[in-house]
Amino acid sequence: MATAIEKHDIHSQRTTIRRHGIVTRVTHWTWAVALFFLLLSGLQIFNAHPSLYIGEQSGFAFDNSVLSIRAVRGADGNAEGLTTLFGRRIDTTGLLGVSGPEDSRVYEAFPGWLTVPSYHDLATGRVVHFFFAWLFAATFISWFAASLINGHLRRDILPSFSDIRGLPGSFLEHLRFRFHHCRSYTGLQKISYAIVLLVLFPLMILTGLTMSPGMNAAMPWLTEIFGGRQAARTIHFVVMLLLVGFFAIHIFMVFAAGPINEMRSMVTGRYRIDGEAAEGGSER
Amino acid sequence: MSRIIINRRRFLTVAGVAASTLPLAGCDALDGMLSSGATARDVMAKANGLTYRVQRFLIGADGLAKEFSESEIRQGQRPNGSTDPTDATYIALRVAGFAGYRLDVGGLVDRRLRLSLDELRNMPSRTHITRHDCVEGWSCIAKWTGVPLSAVLDEAGVKSEARYVLFRCFDTMNLGLSGEVAYYESIDMLDARHPQTILAYGLNGEPLPVANGAPLRLRVERQLGYKMAKYIRSIELVSDLAPYGQGKGGFWEDLGYDWYAGI
Incomplete structure (x- = not known):
């Protein structure tokens, strides 16, 4: 599929490929919006009993x-x-x-600039939180099903043995701000995305459900696996902190690796990779 | 071709810069959309109806809330909301040890009931140790004793058109300009008939204290604390919640909280 729309620019040894599929792009931005509101409404809810x-x-x-x-x-x-x-x-x-x-x-x-609404309003915080929680979870299930079927999960997200072996090298390259614009994710990217998508996202949904007294009646094992309802609330909060940490690094990396190319790839899908000659590891 | 790319790049740069300012300006700007009665808030609040239907489907009619052992009662039940009603009728009843208390059961029933505390205690009773989850976020484990609501409903005979059980309370909440507003709540027939739904008169082996809702309070173990009306004055079987209070089915619901509190 990628070869069909490849565009070679002879002069700069650059190639543009279609990198992100439509499912990846739509789910990415839906999550971005949902997580923005989930964070701010979640801090509003936390404020009711801090x-x-x-x-x-x-x-x-x-x-x-x-x-x-x-x-x-x-x-x-x-x-x-x-x-x-x-x-x-x-x-x-x-x-x-x-x-x-x-x-x-x-x-x-948490101060008003970190909550929706900006003033104390638990009822509205909950309305916003549960609306976007449904959107978030529905998007996650759609993404997971699509990624299983179209191979995205196996091909791009789950790290291979060679990805894990190459992790220290990949980490050092990132620290030196040497980014290779390749067809596929680097090992470090794969592991980061796998942790966020396959560990933190499900953990967020499950600890959220554990706080629901209705779901406790439907699935009593939920409180057992997280060590109680209040423990689940604590884990929910810690996962929030981890996701905020991921977001900060994620945005930093977008800017460090070339914000226009990176943003374009997540909007239109088109992504400029380094020329074949540059694939060996030299700087772009 | 290159012109198009440059335009697109310029567009993306501007869009990116604009988007990056959103979180900074966002919070106050969103307040208007989220105020009471705003369209965006009403649309988002519809998610509660989805939660209600999905949870009803997943839990089933008789799915039980988790029950705990005596050793997990580690503290008294934390009182919340009203803790000492100032209603004159209530004070007179309280001073007399609730000897003159009568629970009024009416509305869409075959027989109107007026039950004393002794009569309620002589009906079938149920004791369970459950976790009380407050909408604020905290939880507290306690032992509740009372008469199953279904037993009271059977005694009165519920007409087929009844869809909700409405609880009117002695306590009032001060809403500033609106003055004192009486607490009330409502649940559907499925929760009303649930085996763990009781009218509690006992807490941790003692008579229910005033701070926790004496002489009688509701326990709906698959929902949050604000559904569990304290200081119950009367019970009414109704087909529609619109005529009561502000029409949302409860004191907190009228202030914007979701009617279904299983989440």
Whole structure:
């Protein structure tokens, strides 16, 4: 398929191929929109009870807290943002717990610019979250089915033995900002995408379902595998942090590897790869 | 050809720059779309109907909420929402130890009932240890004792046109300009008939405390806490939720929360 539309530019030894199929492009942008809203509505929901625990329940008469973000009254009488992580107390005034200008403080775990709506509204946060959760999960199932059938999963996502063997080299190349624009993903890309698509995405959906009392009745094994409903809520939060971390690196890599070529490949599908002579490993 | 590519590149650059500013400006800009009654919010809220139908399909009529052992009760049940109703009738009942309390069961029933606490305690009872999940995000495990709602419904005889059970409560919530608004809730007949759905008068082996909804509160174990009306004054079998409150089927529902709270 790729050869049919290849366009060789003799002068610059460059070749344009069709890199991303329509399913990859549509699911990519649907996920991008859905995850944007899921993140901001999720932080709104977190703000309603800004504490995370291990186990089934939340300890009020005992301590099973992992993380809490609160506003407390400081020694000088002013409100301070106090984040407690595994019992370690961290002053996060201005960012978490207490934020906003001195004369109009906001006493929320995550500040308004990180939530939808920007003001405290759990009901609307839940409406937004569950709408995009359906969109996210439906997109995931469509992508998974299509990628199984058309071979995308086996060909482009699942790392081969040689990909894993070449991982240290691939990692070093990325650190040196030497990017090879090839037909297929590098080993590091494959492993990153495999972790996000096949581990983090399903984990997000399953821990989300585990928090639903209705789904607990339908699938009691859900709370068993995650160690309780509150543990699932904690894992949901940690996976969110991992996805935000992936997003940051992902965007950085797009810019480092050539934003126009990369963006074009995810919009139109067309991608310029290095000429055959350059495939050996020299810089582009 | 090259001109087209340059144009496309220029377009993508501009689009990329524009897109990258979205997260910065996005949050306040989205508030209008998400305010009460806005079209975008109403469209997104329809997802709750999908959740309701899919969960009903997956759980089945009698799928049970998980039950726990005594050793997993590690704390008292955390009270939430109203904890001490100020209604004059309620205070008079409370002072007299709820001796004069009568649960009124009416609406689309064959026989209207007025049941005292003793009569309710003499009906079939059920005790289970379950996890209470609050919409805020926390959970608490406690032991609940009460009469299955289905037993009360059978006693009254439910007419075939009844589709929901409506619970009216003694407690009111202060909504600022709207003043005090009485708490109410509703569930469908399937949840009403579920074996774990009880009118609870006992908590952790003791009579139900005032802070947790004395003398009688609802337990709907496959949904979130706000469905489980406290301080129940009366029960009404209805065919439509629109005539009650703001028409959304409950106090919190009228404020924008989903009617189906299995999620």
